[in-house]
Each structure stands twice: as C-alpha cells, then as structure tokens.
Amino acid sequence: MITTDFAPGTPCWLDLGVRDIPAAAAFYGAVLGWEYQPMEAGEGQDVEGGMFRKDGKTVAGLGKLTEKGARPAWMIYYSVPDADAATQAVQGAGGTVRVPPTDLDGWGRMAQYSDPLGGQFAVWQPGKGGGVELVDQPGSLAWTELYTSDAASAKEFYGTVFGWRFGDMELPGGGGTYSLITPAGLPEERMQGGVMELPKEHLALADGRPYWHPVFDVADCDAATAKVTEKGGGLQMGPEDAEGVGRLAVCLDPSNADFVVLTPATP
Numbered sequence: 001m002i003t004t005d006f007a008p009g010t011p012c013w014l015d016l017g018v019r020d021i022p023a024a025a026a027f028y029g030a031v032l033g034w035e036y037q038p039m040e041a042g043e044g045q046d047v048e049g050g051m052f053r054k055d056g057k058t059v060a061g062l063g064k065l066t067e068k069g070a071r072p073a074w075m076i077y078y079s080v081p082d083a084d085a086a087t088q089a090v091q092g093a094g095g096t097v098r099v100p101p102t103d104l105d106g107w108g109r110m111a112q113y114s115d116p117l118g119g120q121f122a123v124w125q126p127g128k129g130g131g132v133e134l135v136d137q138p139g140s141l142a143w144t145e146l147y148t149s150d151a152a153s154a155k156e157f158y159g160t161v162f163g164w165r166f167g168d169m170e171l172p173g174g175g176g177t178y179s180l181i182t183p184a185g186l187p188e189e190r191m192q193g194g195v196m197e198l199p200k201e202h203l204a205l206a207d208g209r210p211y212w213h214p215v216f217d218v219a220d221c222d223a224a225t226a227k228v229t230e231k232g233g234g235l236q237m238g239p240e241d242a243e244g245v246g247r248l249a250v251c252l253d254p255s256n257a258d259f260v261v262l263t264p265a266t267p
Contacts, residue, residue, distance in 0.1 A: 001136045006079040009183040012131030013077035015061030057133035072255035082177035083109045085124040094158040119210030143215035144193035151197035215260040221247040
C-alpha cells in the first residue's frame with residue numbers, strides 16, 4: 001500500500017520525461033483520466049512541462065526530456081529526510097549520482113541516481129511540497145516495480161540506501177521469484193513495490209540495464225488497455241489475471257515509456 005504520509009524510503013513523487021509534451025498529455029488523459037496543467041513560467045524562465053491531476057489532486061509531473069541519449073521514461077522519487085545523506089549512501093553502496101542534491105524554490109530538495117547496474121531512481125527531501133496528493137486510487141500510483149538482471153545485487157543496494165526489507169515469493173507456473181519491498185520500520189501491509197529478475201535480453205527498453213516503472217490503479221484494466229492501443233501505445237504483457245493481485249497489463253505509451261495498469265483483486 002502506498003500512502004501520502006511519505007515515510008522515509010516510500011514513493012512520494014513521479015514524473016515522466018518525454019520529447020512531445022502535448023502528445024503525452026493527451027495519451028495519459030485518455031488512458032488514466034488525467035488533466036494536464038502546464039507550469040507557469042516566471043520572468044526569464046523557459047518552462048516546458050507541468051502537472052497531471054486527477055479529481056483535482058496532483059498525481060504526477062510531466063517534463064521535456066533534455067538529457068542526451070536518454071529514453072522517454074518514468075522517474076520514481078523516494079522520500080528521504082536528507083538528500084545529501086542519501087547521496088552519500090548511494091555512492092557508498094556503489095551507485096552513481098546523475099543529478100546532485102538540488103533545491104527547488106523551497107518546495108524540496110531532489111537528487112537523481114543510477115544503481116550499480118544502471119537502474120535510474122531519485123529522492124525527494126520535502127520542503128513546502130511533500131509529494132503527490134492522490135495514491136492507491138483509480139488513476140493514481142499504487143505500486144513501484146524494478147526489473148533487473150540481478151535481483152540479489154539490487155536488494156543489497158537498495159536495502160543499504162533505504163533500509164528496505166524484502167520478502168521473496170515464487171510466481172505461479174515457474175515464473176520466477178518476486179521480491180516484495182517493505183519500507184524500513186513499517187509493517188508488511190505497507191508493502192510498496194517489488195523487484196523482478198529478468199534476463200538482460202528482456203530489458204531491451206533500457207538496453208539491458210535495470211529500470212523502474214510505476215503501476216497505476218485503474219477501475220477496469222481491459223478498458224484502460226483498450227485506450228492504450230487506441231491512442232497509439234502498446235502492450236508488453238496482458239491483460240491477464242494474477243492470483244491474489246488483480247488484473248494487470250504492462251503497457252507502453254506512444255514514446256515507449258513503460259508503465260503498468262492494475263485493477264486490484266477484490267478483498
């Protein structure tokens with residue numbers, strides 16, 4: 001369960017980097033029912049991007065992809081009390097700093113990293129802004145997931161950086177082992193994500209490197225995936241039922257950024 005109390009090590013923000021802002025805004029508006037609100041540029045500023053909102057609440061950010069060679073993708077941010085300390089932990093565990101700790105006009109302090117195998121993630125030290133305003137509801141973030149070629153190394157790294165605990169479960173039909181993530185000091189019902197080991201050839205989206213993606217709650221998985229394909233996206237898997245989890249599909253938007261839609265199983 002993801003909440004908006006933003007305890008240390010829990011997901012608190014996500015944003016999408018793309019080259020075509022209007023196209024992304026239209027796609028996610030159709031698939032997830034989001035409204036796009038462009039940011040207002042201050043004097044002398046050139047701002048391309050804004051916020052996605054659902055039912056009047058902020059659910060994600062959208063920005064222009066400017067990094068040379070970067071692929072369109074979602075970036076997930078985890079809450080930390082001290083971005084500088086988190087940066088030291090990342091470096092000490094063998095990760096790389098992509099964007100050093102940076103203040104954002106009093107809203108918070110952010111930094112972006114790569115794990116030792118190249119999986120990209122970020123942290124957010126809250127200021128005036130704590131994070132997204134809606135989670136675990138249709139049209140909002142419900143889970144985070146890492147695909148990696150080395151789950152053991154990933155668990156060691158992220159366990160060191162965030163203090164996460166991991167619980168392994170075997171997937172049905174010989175589908176491998178899935179590691180569930182629980183934040184440090186929180187009970188198991190606060191599980192927030194998972195780690196899935198896959199061969200490098202199955203990580204082609206990131207040229208064999210690991211990558212994180214968001215899982216969005218939707219009221220009707222089949223209806224959402226129909227919109228994905230209708231609006232120019234694609235499907236990597238599903239829709240299909242996962243016992244005890246719900247009905248899900250692994251999707252691509254028109255720019256090839258990956259995400260999952262999930263209709264949770266009824267308790």
